[in-house]
Amino acid sequence: MQVAAYDKTQGKMAFFDPSRAQDFLFISGTKMRTLAKNKEDPPDGFMCPGGWKVLVEYYDSLTPAGNGRVSEAVPV
Numbered sequence: 001m002q003v004a005a006y007d008k009t010q011g012k013m014a015f016f017d018p019s020r021a022q023d024f025l026f027i028s029g030t031k032m033r034t035l036a037k038n039k040e041d042p043p044d045g046f047m048c049p050g051g052w053k054v055l056v057e058y059y060d061s062l063t064p065a066g067n068g069r070v071s072e073a074v075p076v
Contacts, residue, residue: 002016003015003016005024006027006043008024011045013046027042027043032055033059036058
């Protein structure tokens with residue numbers, strides 16, 4: 001099974017190569033959501049800019065809950 005990760009040398013997503021482990025960055029779903037919620041850009045080549053904009057706008061549209069945390073979307 002191959003695992004995709006961000007290849008820092010190529011500036012894009014690629015299959016992880018254990019022989020070049022230092023060249024790869026694993027971006028978890030949690031990290032991705034945190035970047036989007038904070039309106040921070042991911043590394044160039046991680047995701048198409050239009051798709052990233054949709055995620056940022058989505059998280060920006062959520063209103064903070066009373067406990068200061070962003071509420072989770074309710075599936076429809």
